[in-house]
Amino acid sequence: MATNVLVSTEWAAQHSADLGVRLVEVDVDTTAYDQGHIPGAAGWNWSTELCDTVVRDIVPVDKLEVLLGKTGIDNQTTIVLYGDNNNWFAAWAFWQLKIYGHEDVRIMDGGRKKWLAEGRDLSTEKPSFPAKVYKAKAADISLRAFLPEVQKAVLGKTASLVDVRSPQEFTGEILAPPGLPETCQRGGHIPGAKSIPWAKACNDDGTFKSYDDLLALYGAQGVTADKPVIAYCRIGERSSHTWFVLKYLLGFENVKNYDGSWTEWGNLVGAAVEKP
Amino acid sequence: MALVKPEDYSRRQQQLAGWDISIETYKLGDVYHCTISNVDPGARFARADGATREDAERLALEKAEKYLGQTRRFTT
Numbered sequence: 001m002a003t004n005v006l007v008s009t010e011w012a013a014q015h016s017a018d019l020g021v022r023l024v025e026v027d028v029d030t031t032a033y034d035q036g037h038i039p040g041a042a043g044w045n046w047s048t049e050l051c052d053t054v055v056r057d058i059v060p061v062d063k064l065e066v067l068l069g070k071t072g073i074d075n076q077t078t079i080v081l082y083g084d085n086n087n088w089f090a091a092w093a094f095w096q097l098k099i100y101g102h103e104d105v106r107i108m109d110g111g112r113k114k115w116l117a118e119g120r121d122l123s124t125e126k127p128s129f130p131a132k133v134y135k136a137k138a139a140d141i142s143l144r145a146f147l148p149e150v151q152k153a154v155l156g157k158t159a160s161l162v163d164v165r166s167p168q169e170f171t172g173e174i175l176a177p178p179g180l181p182e183t184c185q186r187g188g189h190i191p192g193a194k195s196i197p198w199a200k201a202c203n204d205d206g207t208f209k210s211y212d213d214l215l216a217l218y219g220a221q222g223v224t225a226d227k228p229v230i231a232y233c234r235i236g237e238r239s240s241h242t243w244f245v246l247k248y249l250l251g252f253e254n255v256k257n258y259d260g261s262w263t264e265w266g267n268l269v270g271a272a273v274e275k276p
Numbered sequence: 277m278a279l280v281k282p283e284d285y286s287r288r289q290q291q292l293a294g295w296d297i298s299i300e301t302y303k304l305g306d307v308y309h310c311t312i313s314n315v316d317p318g319a320r321f322a323r324a325d326g327a328t329r330e331d332a333e334r335l336a337l338e339k340a341e342k343y344l345g346q347t348r349r350f351t352t
Contacts, residue, residue, distance in 0.1 A: 029311060029320040036280060036304050085318040113287075116302060121279045124304075166316035171352045178295040178314040179321035179343040187350055197316060238317050275352055 005248045006109045006208065007080055009118060015080075016040045022073050022129075026050070026093045027084040027112065036122030038082070038115060042071045042129070046089045046237070050096060058096050058144075058259065065134045068102075072129025075103070082108035082115070086202040091241035095257055099144060101137025107244070113206040143243070145230045145256035147264060154191055154272070159228040162221075163189045164198035164242045165262065169234070172275045175266075176234065183234065184266030188273040190232065194221040198238040201245045214250055225252045232258040232265075280304050284329065289315060292337065293344040299336070301329055308332040312340040 007015075016023050016038055023041035025033050033043035044050060049067055050059050059067070073079060079102060081090035090107050097105045108115075116122075145153075153159040168174045172187025189195070200217055203209055209217070223229055229246055231239035236259025243257040265271055285302040296315040301308060310332035312322040322339035326332030 028313075028318070029323065031323065032311075032320075035309055036282070039279060084320070085313065088318065113300075116282045116285055117287075119281050119283070119285065121281060122304065123279055125278060168316075173349055173352050174347060175350070176347070177317050177319055178297075178347045179312075179340065180314070180319060180347075182348070187352075199316065199318060233317075 005106050005244075007106050008109055009115050009120065012038060012080060012082070012108045012115075013120060020076065021078045021080060022071060023080045023082065023108075024071065024093070025083055025112065026081060026089040028089055029084055032084050032112065034124070036124050039121055039123040039125075040127050041082075042127065044071075044093060046092060050089075050093055058099065061100060061136050061139065064096070064100055065136050068134040068136075069132050070129070072132055074132040074134055077132075078104045078106065080106045080108055082111045084112040086113065086199055086206045086241070087111040088198075088241055089237060091244045092237040094244055095143065095240040099139050099141070101140060109208060110206040117205065143247075143256060145232075145258040145260075147260055147268075149256075150190065150230060150232075150258050150260075150265070153228075153230060157192065159230045159256075160223045161190055161193035162218075162223055162229060162231045162239075162242060163193040163195050164231055164233045164238050165189075165195075166197055167195055169262070170195040170276075172273075183263045186266045186273055188266070188275040189262075190265055191272050191274040193232075193274070194223060196221055196223065196242070198233065198241045201242065201249075208245065208249060211249065214245060218246065218250070225250070228254040228256070230256050230258050232261040234262045235259070236261045284308075293341050295344050295347065297340060297344075299333060301333055303329075310336040312336045 083090040175182040231242040233239040246252045247255040282302040287300045298313045301310045324335035
């Protein structure tokens with residue numbers, strides 16, 4: 001397992017104020033950071049700062065450079081991401097930072113849940129950082145699957161498709177997670193996809209499962225390192241978590257996140273939909 | 277820097293309106309914060325604050341029940 005991409009809560013507590021290290025909280029619940037966060041950590045809002053707010057797309061490069069610069073991050077900074085719900089949106093940020101070529105990005109294993117459960121210090125003070133200049137690299141789109149590639153993979157069976165949504169979304173029983181707005185016209189899944197819900201990669205305390213357990217989890221569904229993998233969910237964030245697990249914890253070479261996901265596929269006119 | 281420690285942290289699951297939900301509650305300073313999430317994927321869809329654990333959870337559960345009532349089930 002590539003442990004250099006994971007840090008423990010204890011490591012974060014010891015190194016949060018180090019020069020060259022920046023902790024950043026990214027939560028599903030965008031109000032959580034304001035309630036209290038790791039002292040010295042910055043907070044990013046996934047719904048406004050980690051996406052294009054006009055076109056449906058990942059964060060544009062110029063916007064990312066501004067965000068990183070004002071967070072006091074330059075190209076040499078070690079970025080440690082953490083967040084609520086098993087680091088769900090921390091993984092979303094990780095994926096985008098890797099697309100734009102940031103070298104040293106890590107995730108705090110267990111995320112906010114573990115930090116809270118351990119009763120560690122929180123602060124409500126929003127830190128300010130000396131601005132830095134950040135220059136992103138050209139986007140590495142090999143980490144991202146677009147619709148034509150997914151369609152080709154379905155027809156040619158050239159990649160393992162992993163649907164990381166809940167079983168009820170996979171079968172089409174529901175169109176969105178309970179309590180959330182529906183964002184698609186049809187329920188079901190992409191033909192040939194395997195159902196492996198994203199959170200199965202985590203232990204109850206929010207930490208990632210061991211290398212052996214993860215290998216067994218995906219291997220049991222035929223998802224192995226010798227075949228390209230495309231992960232998808234509803235809008236591409238849960239699948240970024242699975243992408244992280246497959247690429248960085250299991251070391252699979254060819255893994256892509258299809259961030260168009262079911263919100264794209266389930267709204268396409270004439271697209272094939274499979275239901276059990 | 278003003279530091280506080282989360283106290284009285286709890287996380288549990290139960291059913292509400294036919295759905296599995298997760299209830300996370302803790303106290304920061306004088307305020308109890310309660311967050312309701314669906315169990316899978318774990319997205320927060322209701323939250324509330326209160327002077328006591330009971331107040332915070334009651335208010336959050338009321339909101340949660342309303343949102344869950346809008347979730348449709350389809351025959352597969």
